[in-house]
Amino acid sequence: xxxxxxERKNAAEMPLSSSALRTGDTIRPLRIMHVFDRLELGGxxxxxxxxxxxxxxxxxxxxxxxMRGAKAQxxxxxxxxxLLDAGGGGEGFQFNVPxxxxxxxxIRPAIVHSRNWGGIEAVVAARxxxxxxxLHSEHGYELQMASGLKFHHRLLRHxxxxxxMAVATVTEELRNYHAAQAWWSPEDVKVLHNGVDGxxxxxxxxxxxxxxxxxxxPETAFVVGSVGRMIPLKDFSTLLKAAEVLVPExxxxxxxxxxxxxxxxxxxxxxxxxxxxxxRVLFVGSTDCVSDLLNAMDVFVLPSLMxxxxxxxxxxxxxxxxxxxxxxGGNPEVIAEGACGYLFTPQDVPGLASLLRSLARDPRLRxxxxxxxRERALQNxxxxxxxxxxxxLYIDLFMRQRGALDSTLYVRN
Numbered sequence: 001x002x003x004x005x006x007e008r009k010n011a012a013e014m015p016l017s018s019s020a021l022r023t024g025d026t027i028r029p030l031r032i033m034h035v036f037d038r039l040e041l042g043g044x045x046x047x048x049x050x051x052x053x054x055x056x057x058x059x060x061x062x063x064x065x066x067m068r069g070a071k072a073q074x075x076x077x078x079x080x081x082x083l084l085d086a087g088g089g090g091e092g093f094q095f096n097v098p099x100x101x102x103x104x105x106x107i108r109p110a111i112v113h114s115r116n117w118g119g120i121e122a123v124v125a126a127r128x129x130x131x132x133x134x135l136h137s138e139h140g141y142e143l144q145m146a147s148g149l150k151f152h153h154r155l156l157r158h159x160x161x162x163x164x165m166a167v168a169t170v171t172e173e174l175r176n177y178h179a180a181q182a183w184w185s186p187e188d189v190k191v192l193h194n195g196v197d198g199x200x201x202x203x204x205x206x207x208x209x210x211x212x213x214x215x216x217x218p219e220t221a222f223v224v225g226s227v228g229r230m231i232p233l234k235d236f237s238t239l240l241k242a243a244e245v246l247v248p249e250x251x252x253x254x255x256x257x258x259x260x261x262x263x264x265x266x267x268x269x270x271x272x273x274x275x276x277x278x279x280r281v282l283f284v285g286s287t288d289c290v291s292d293l294l295n296a297m298d299v300f301v302l303p304s305l306m307x308x309x310x311x312x313x314x315x316x317x318x319x320x321x322x323x324x325x326x327x328x329g330g331n332p333e334v335i336a337e338g339a340c341g342y343l344f345t346p347q348d349v350p351g352l353a354s355l356l357r358s359l360a361r362d363p364r365l366r367x368x369x370x371x372x373x374r375e376r377a378l379q380n381x382x383x384x385x386x387x388x389x390x391x392x393l394y395i396d397l398f399m400r401q402r403g404a405l406d407s408t409l410y411v412r413n
Contacts, residue, residue: 029061030398033084033109033131035100037118038068042229043311044115044139047170047194047386052081054387060394063107067096067118100125111394114160115139117153123160132401133394136160137168137192138178140308141329143233149181157182165397168192170309171330190393193333194309195386198378201291201318203370211289211296215282221254222360225297227290227312228304230261235326235347237263238303240270240277242352247276250360255281258293294319298366299359305346307331317341317377322369324355334381340373 034048052062065084084107086099100122104112111133114122126134149157161167161184168190169175179186212219224243228234236257243255255277257267264283271281287293290312294300300316300323307329314334316323323341325331335341344351359366 029058030111030394031061031063031107031109032111032113032394033063033065033104033107033122035065035067035086035112035114035119035122037116038066039064039083043194043308046311047139048115050195050197050383051387051390054383055391059391063109065100065103065119065122067100067121097121097125097128101129104129104131110398111135113137113394120156120160123164127163133397134164135166135168135393135397136164137170138174138308139170140174141233141306143306146306154181154183158184161188165400166190166393168393170194171333173329173333174308192389192393193381193386194311194314195381195383196311196314196318196377197383198318198374201294201315201377203320203374204291204295207292208295211292215256215284215296217254217256217282217296218252221252222250222299223254223256223297224299224301224356225256225258225293226301226303227258227293227315228302228310230257230259230264230267232263233305234259234261234263235303235305236267237270238347238349238352239301240267240274240281241349242356243280244274244276245349245353246356246360247280249357253280253360256284256293256297257281258284258287258290260286290315291319294321297321299324299356301352301356302326302331303346303352304328304331309334314377314381317373317381320370320374322359322366323373324352324359336372336376340369340376 036045039045063082063084065086067086084103086096086103104125109131112122112126112131112135114120114134114136116139120136123134123136157178161182167184167188169178170191170193172191175186175189175191178184179189209219212221217223224239226236226239228236230236240255243253246253268283271277284293294316298321300313300321302310302313302323302325304310304326305328307326309330310325313323313325313331317334317340323335325335325341325343326346327343328346332343335343337343342355344355359369
């Protein structure tokens with residue numbers, strides 16, 4: 001029996017292109033089922049939402065299937081997306097293959113794309129259900145992954161990588177990590193970087209001024225800030241501690257933090273108990289006005305302990321902000337160190353304070369870094385580029401399988 005890996009290598013030699021879909025046939029929209037653990041509108045879900053909205057109309061038909069329910073409001077997924085739930089309720093990992101098989105046989109997708117550990121069994125279900133194309137991608141980290149994956153996680157990933165048609169990650173670092181953990185070849189893992197909308201996220205001086213006025217931040221303040229889930233993995237306490245160090249030297253320093261999560265009460269209490277920070281830190285909670293908040297900042301800080309590929313880091317660069325981030329995950333792939341920002345060791349408060357000090361002292365350096373940051377975001381991490389990469393991947397994988405399909409399910413002559 002030919003292995004899926006060998007099939008992929010042989011197929012890669014074929015002259016495939018999306019134009020083949022338009023030659024002599026009228027193609028029905030390819031039905032794609034995206035499988036998640038749950039909908040929380042985190043980075044992975046937001047990236048998929050941007051993808052769905054970026055694809056050309058009529059090419060794909062999208063279904064969002066959750067394994068363990070949806071915490072986010074379903075109305076956030078607009079534009080003809082159908083929401084499904086194949087889970088059995090409860091918390092923790094559940095191998096929901098039978099439920100998934102039932103859903104897939106009812107929906108009959110052309111492509112199943114599972115993401116992260118919480119949706120990994122979808123590839124197994126897709127093979128059982130006879131779905132033409134099944135692929136899996138890894139988008140980030142959880143804190144417990146720092147010491148490596150559990151053996152059964154590694155084993156199941158290896159099986160899924162073997163039976164799926166493609167494996168992808170959003171950074172080279174994630175590719176190398178998961179390849180090593182799953183006893184897999186990095187060369188057989190695709191890297192599909194996230195992208196940012198350079199029009200929605202752009203430098204806007206008037207927005208900067210209006211947002212600062214609305215939030216009560218002085219126009220002359222030096223504002224460092226961040227956007228993200230308030231969870232231990234993001235380690236916003238390091239940013240607060242670095243700001244605390246700098247306040248005596250820079251009395252106009254302010255901190256702006258957006259997001260919600262389990263750590264928010266702890267962070268708020270830390271600020272309340274600090275004589276230096278009490279009137280200088282603003283928590284704005286979850287918001288849809290991320291672009292406005294980024295425009296109100298002078299420097300963006302990402303102090304995460306682990307990171308996949310941060311969408312907010314890309315958005316900060318697109319807005320033209322110098323960025324200071326931990327040297328973890330995909331951050332070094334996003335930031336050109338010394339050209340548009342700096343990198344530092346996780347939890348290194350003096351190191352972060354030193355980098356922020358250099359930026360606070362030098363407005364020209366901030367301006368130089370900001371210009372380079374936006375240029376890098378637009379050239380290397382555009383939303384259009386991300387959409388095109390996924391579009392080509394989906395179509396090429398489908399075309400490789402087309403000869404073995406009942407074409408009447410997908411093609412009208």
